[in-house]
Amino acid sequence: MAISEFVYRRRVQFPETDASGIVHFTNFFKYVEEAEHAMWRAAGLTVYDRMREITWPRVAASFEFRKPLRFEDEFDVRLRIVELRDKSLRYEALLTKDGENLAIGSLTIVCATRRPGEPMKATTIPADISSRFEVFRTS
Amino acid sequence: MAISEFVYRRRVQFPETDASGIVHFTNFFKYVEEAEHAMWRAAGLTVYDRMREITWPRVAASFEFRKPLRFEDEFDVRLRIVELRDKSLRYEALLTKDGENLAIGSLTIVCATRRPGEPMKATTIPADISSRFEVFRTS
Amino acid sequence: MAISEFVYRRRVQFPETDASGIVHFTNFFKYVEEAEHAMWRAAGLTVYDRMREITWPRVAASFEFRKPLRFEDEFDVRLRIVELRDKSLRYEALLTKDGENLAIGSLTIVCATRRPGEPMKATTIPADISSRFEVFRTS
Amino acid sequence: MAISEFVYRRRVQFPETDASGIVHFTNFFKYVEEAEHAMWRAAGLTVYDRMREITWPRVAASFEFRKPLRFEDEFDVRLRIVELRDKSLRYEALLTKDGENLAIGSLTIVCATRRPGEPMKATTIPADISSRFEVFRTS
Numbered sequence: 136m137a138i139s140e141f142v143y144r145r146r147v148q149f150p151e152t153d154a155s156g157i158v159h160f161t162n163f164f165k166y167v168e169e170a171e172h173a174m175w176r177a178a179g180l181t182v183y184d185r186m187r188e189i190t191w192p193r194v195a196a197s198f199e200f201r202k203p204l205r206f207e208d209e210f211d212v213r214l215r216i217v218e219l220r221d222k223s224l225r226y227e228a229l230l231t232k233d234g235e236n237l238a239i240g241s242l243t244i245v246c247a248t249r250r251p252g253e254p255m256k257a258t259t260i261p262a263d264i265s266s267r268f269e270v271f272r273t274s
Numbered sequence: 275m276a277i278s279e280f281v282y283r284r285r286v287q288f289p290e291t292d293a294s295g296i297v298h299f300t301n302f303f304k305y306v307e308e309a310e311h312a313m314w315r316a317a318g319l320t321v322y323d324r325m326r327e328i329t330w331p332r333v334a335a336s337f338e339f340r341k342p343l344r345f346e347d348e349f350d351v352r353l354r355i356v357e358l359r360d361k362s363l364r365y366e367a368l369l370t371k372d373g374e375n376l377a378i379g380s381l382t383i384v385c386a387t388r389r390p391g392e393p394m395k396a397t398t399i400p401a402d403i404s405s406r407f408e409v410f411r412t413s
Numbered sequence: 414m415a416i417s418e419f420v421y422r423r424r425v426q427f428p429e430t431d432a433s434g435i436v437h438f439t440n441f442f443k444y445v446e447e448a449e450h451a452m453w454r455a456a457g458l459t460v461y462d463r464m465r466e467i468t469w470p471r472v473a474a475s476f477e478f479r480k481p482l483r484f485e486d487e488f489d490v491r492l493r494i495v496e497l498r499d500k501s502l503r504y505e506a507l508l509t510k511d512g513e514n515l516a517i518g519s520l521t522i523v524c525a526t527r528r529p530g531e532p533m534k535a536t537t538i539p540a541d542i543s544s545r546f547e548v549f550r551t552s
Numbered sequence: 553m554a555i556s557e558f559v560y561r562r563r564v565q566f567p568e569t570d571a572s573g574i575v576h577f578t579n580f581f582k583y584v585e586e587a588e589h590a591m592w593r594a595a596g597l598t599v600y601d602r603m604r605e606i607t608w609p610r611v612a613a614s615f616e617f618r619k620p621l622r623f624e625d626e627f628d629v630r631l632r633i634v635e636l637r638d639k640s641l642r643y644e645a646l647l648t649k650d651g652e653n654l655a656i657g658s659l660t661i662v663c664a665t666r667r668p669g670e671p672m673k674a675t676t677i678p679a680d681i682s683s684r685f686e687v688f689r690t691s
Contacts, residue, residue, distance in 0.1 A: 148443070148446075148447050148450070149446060149447075149450060149570055149571065149576070150443055150446070150570055150576045150578060152570050152571035153566055153567055153569050153570065153571070154566070154569035154570070154571070154573050154574075154622070154623050155329055155331075155388075156571050157331075157571075159566070159567045160303070160332040160335060161300045161301075161303045161304055161307075161567060162300075164299070164300045164303065165300055165426070165428055168300075168426075168427060168428070169426050169427075172426070172427060172485070176485075181485065190294055192294075192296075192339070192342070193299040193339055194338065194339050194340075195336070195337065195338050195339065196299060196336065196337050196339075197334070197335065197336030197337070198334065198335050198336070199333065199334050200331065200332055200333050200334065200335075201333075203331070203394075205571070206571050207450070207454075207459065249294075255342075287582070287585075287586050287589070288431055288432070288437070288585060288586075288589060289431055289437045289439060289582055289585070291431050291432035292427055292428055292430050292431065292432070293427065293430035293431070293432070293434050293435075293483070293484050295432050296432075298427070298428045300428060304565070304567055307565075307566060307567070308565050308566075311565070311566060311624070315624075320624065344432070345432050346589070346593075346598065433607055433609075433666075435609075438581070438610040438613060439578045439579075439581045439582055439585075440578075442577070442578045442581065443578055446578075468572055470572075470574075470617065470620070471577040471617055472616065472617050472618075473614070473615065473616050473617065474577060474614065474615050474617075475612070475613065475614030475615070476612065476613050476614070477611065477612050478609065478610055478611050478612065478613075479611075481609070481672075527572075533620075
């Protein structure tokens with residue numbers, strides 16, 4: 136039942152727009168990842184936790200786009216962890232502007248070992264990390 | 275039954291990588307759109323067809339990532355139109371390198387009117403455009 | 414001798430890094446443009462002022478890079494208007510982190526008319542716009 | 553007096569444009585770096601040569617912009633090494649389309665050691681690398 140949503144406010148920057156006058160769709164995925172990293176920092180997790188010995192490759196990403204964003208628009212990414220498994224987790228992200236839903240996305244990441252010269256391999260999320268996610272999890 | 279796949283060869287450029295040493299996942303979506311535009315040019319369709327009076331907003335995009343790409347890798351985007359409807363179409367894209375599957379994606383676009391000061395509105399794909407897609411359609 | 418410097422604080426986002434582990438140099442130019450737009454908003458100027466009938470093409474841009482930025486670094490762009498001419502203006506930008514100079518850049522923009530079907534043409538900066546820049550000008 | 557120019561042909565991709573309808577200026581710098589890497593590959597140098605033990609930070613970059621590029625434009629980057637020093641080299645890049653000059657840029661890079669946990673340090677360009685550049689040098 137706990138509170139679970141992390142809200143990240145962002146303004147559209149000019150290079151994120153394209154010649155059709157709106158934000159290029161690939162930036163919506165960037166916005167979600169920015170919100171993810173802001174959420175991790177809010178949980179006390181920094182780059183060292185995720186980039187020294189473990190890494191977090193993205194294994195799935197999707198978006199449905201309903202309304203466009205334009206230059207200088209301010210919007211929110213409402214990010215929730217909707218699945219927290221042994222080795223992976225999945226976010227859902229709702230982008231809103233002035234109370235209106237613009238797009239809804241999903242991002243699944245895996246915890247993987249990172250050893251020079253070896254391929255990445257899925258591993259159990261360390262307990263001291265997963266415990267910090269609990270506060271953000273929808274339940 | 276019909277030939278349907280358009281193959282777009284691409285090399286990874288340096289700014290497409292990130293500090294984890296691999297291509298940032300958002301670029302996979304850019305690669306699919308590049309392949310789409312190359313396919314349109316191969317079909318004799320240019321920017322004027324799609325950006326004067328009609329526009330093609332993306333309404334859904336998704337990817338599953340299996341293997342990473344690295345700087346200077348050469349890879350193929352194998353693009354197919356898997357749905358061609360009255361007002362929309364959907365692509366599937368398989369990214370491969372040296373015969374190995376790296377990622378599989380889907381992109382749905384809508385044909386929309388583009389009038390200054392008005393919101394975009396879905397419209398029927400002009401017959402002279404849809405007829406050019408037929409050759410690329412899987413059937 | 415007026416106050417002149419506008420300070421824009423920013424955090425490095427992950428896709429701005431590259432496989433060498435540092436921020437790709439092209440993003441330094443993006444940071445300066447972001448700071449420019451934030452400065453304009455601080456001066457009460459919005460997208461309408463600059464994108465309806467006039468536009469501001471960049472005619473020169475340069476940077477000298479001394480120290481790198483890394484993922485999650487927080488830094489400042491210290492932006493000043495160092496030349497304000499009839500039809501153009503030039504910014505200087507100093508990027509600093511924890512009081513240390515990282516890079517110094519310059520950006521020159523021109524005020525141009527924007528009419529459909531015609532090439533852009535340099536024009537006098539409207540007085541109600543240039544007057545708002547005065548507060549930021551070094552003197 | 554040797555031949556010295558490396559020509560890299562490129563087409564503008566959609567996300568490289570912005571809401572003013574032209575290519576965002578930061579992409580001109582990306583085009584030069586792409587041309588640089590293509591030149592290196594043409595000289596038989598690959599990512600291993602530049603990213604294992606040595607790295608090539610950019611220390612200065614500049615551009616003057618005269619004419620814009622638009623979506624789907626094909627253009628050339630005409631790249632020359634104009635200075636080849638002990639530890640650094642400088643490129644000049646002329647961007648042209650249909651024989652017309654669009655922009656002219658300069659990029660200076662330094663050869664640096666790359667050891668984990670240590671700051672980058674300028675070092676002499678290995679002879680087997682610099683010898684490969686000779687063919688591209690203006691003289």
